[in-house]
Structures are given as structure tokens and as C-alpha cells.
Amino acid sequence: MTDVHEHELHAYVDGTLPEARRLEVEAWLAAHPADAARVQDWIGQNQSLHAAFDSVLNEPLPLNLVRATRRPALPVPFKAMAATLAMLVTGLIGYAIGLGSPGQGPAPVYLARDAAIAHAVFSPEARHPVEVDAAHADHLVAWLSKRVGTQLQAPDFSAQGFELLGGRLLTGETGPVAQFMYQDKIERRVTLYVRRAVADNKETTFRHATENGVDVFYWIDGDFGYALSGQIGRQAIQKLADAAYAQLVTR
């Protein structure tokens, strides 16, 4: 085995080594406890950074920032005024990015809309669409289950041609939200969004909504709301939703 360089230890931590070299570095680490301890600490640092800051990803977006993505630079007095506006509630993000109007309709409509927004924000990410990848599926499900507060299950869509990419934890109005992401062979993505339902939600059968081109099938089961989102055509997403429903709904 050739010697392992410092930069390769970092590349090991950051997952950028070719597979063959990764295995060699692993063998090196097994024989060099001091290096292994450093590497372990560095991995812990990355995890701590994600634990400390990933919640920012799902914070409601401040109105002035949403506007700043859309308009020419604002004159300074307006900017100062905009900066004093209250943080935008989740509903207004939907409004700002064109996903229907907030403040109307029964609570499950929010479920569909919030799921569609989360889909729109995270599914285009090429390199890291998920926090925890499918290679760690057991950890993923256990972790998300604990945070969301129910025993979750990532449905199996392999019969429909979609594989689990992984998942992430979001925050929503009713507490933590789990998002599972799936991808097919031509890299189309669908997301399953699961969160605690608001108190007065009635159980529903399937409902369908289209939010800014994103098809969402959603339902409430017990204390939890589920929404499957994608832009793969209504029929295709419905097939997936049928499969999810069959696998997830409490027996």
C-alpha cells in the first residue's frame, strides 16, 4: 500500500476519492489509529455543521429576499423599509413563487402547497438533494421517524421504476417534516412529504392538487399528513401515490 497523503484523508472525509483508493485509505486508517482519530473528528465536524445549520434551509424566506430574487436592485429607502418587514410565513413563500393564494381552503390544502414548495426547492439539487442518502436507508428512516414522532417507512417504488435517493428533515408549521426523495432512470424526481397533521384535520382519502406545475397527491392518515409531489404527469404520480398509500396506510 502506498502512503496516504494528508489531502487524501480530507478527500476521504469529503467522499471525493475514487472507490479503489477509498478502500486503500480505509485500510491505512485501520493501521494508523492517530490518523483514524483525526478523520473521525473531521467527519464529526461536518456532521455538526449540518446539524447546526441545515434548519436554515427550511426557514420561511424573508419577503425582502424573495423580492430580491425577482426584481432589479431596489432603491435604498425601499430596501431599508423592506428589511423591517416581518419574516414571511410559509404561506407567503408559496404566494411569492406563484403557488396559489394563502389563507384559503382547508388545512390539507396547505399540506399540498407546502409539499410542492419543498419539492420545488430541493428536487433540482444535482449534487446533494438529500441530507442522508439511501445507502444509509435504515439510519435515514430511524432518524426521520424519531424527529417527526412516528414510525415512518420509505415506500418502495422500484416496481414503478423509482429508487430511493434519500431524505431530509425540514421544519413546518406543525413541527418536523420528513421528505423522502426518489429518482428514476432518467433522473426525474418525486418527493414524499410527511408531517404531523394540524389538530382538526379529518382523515381524507386521496386528493389531487396542481401547484405551479407540480402534481401533488395527498392524504391524511391518523395524525399524519402525506403528500407525494412530482412533475412526471398526473397518471404517473398517481400510480406512485397508490403504491405509497397501499404500503403506508395503517392496517
Add this chain to the structure above:
Amino acid sequence: MRTRPDLIEHLPRLRRYARALTGDINRADDLVQDTLERALAKLDLWQPGSDLRAWLFTLMHNLFVNQIRIKRPQETVMEEALDEPVSGGQMEALAARDIHAALARLPEEQREVLLLVGLEQFGYAEAAQVLGVPTGTVMSRLSRARERMRQMLAGEPAVKLKLVI
């Protein structure tokens, strides 16, 4: 008129990076706002097809560096405090105060690299592009940053989180 790319999908990550970089929600969102305004003003300079995210982070880096340059005199005191010997007890207290305190004590250039690579998952070459430095410089800053964090967080169990990567 060509279609303008939608910047909104990049907002959550720009905010995350800015928050970690500045350690302050208001300062972070001001930085994001300045970045977006500059991006819209300079959008014609962005090459369609190239990585919009990397370009946005580059703009943010440039703005951040300018801010530091202006603020530098006020921050000298903190930098000096860094090099004071720290007793074991204080180390533990720092570990308990978590990663925020340690990050704030890192020199900015090391903090940027640690965050771009460790949090935002940029490749080394991409991070080098964002920061406008050679990849070798990214590697040496990353190495120093991680060792420094390791010293500051010493005593804390390396993995106490349920997250896996």
C-alpha cells in the same frame, strides 16, 4: 430577451452559508440580499449553462471579503483572544457551547473553506473557483481549519449525532 434563471431555489443554501459564515441572522440575510442584488445587476455576465450556484457563492464571497476589510480594526481584539492558552475546563465549556463558538473563532479564510466543503459540499476545485485561490490553497486552509476546530472541540465526542453522511 433570454429567460432569466430563477434565483429563488438558491436562496435556502445562500442563507445557510451566510448564517454559518457570519453567525448572525441579520448580518447573514443582509449579505444574501446584497448578493442577490449584485447577481441581478450582473446577470448578463453569468454564462448560461455554467454553475449558477457557484457564481452566486462567488459574488457572496467577494461581498463578504469587502465587509471584513472594512470591519477589520474592530475584530482585532477577538483575533488576539484566540491565541490565549485555554485550560481544559474552558475547552469543555467551549465544546458545550457547540460548534458556533468554534466557527466564530476560526479566521474567516479558513471558515469559508470549511463551510464551502464541509457544509455546502463544494468540490475542492469548485471551492477554489468561488474563493479565487488555487486548489492547493483550499487544501491547506481546509487542513488548518479542521485541525483548529479539532483542538477547539477537543473533549467532545466526535460523533454524538444521529446524522450519517
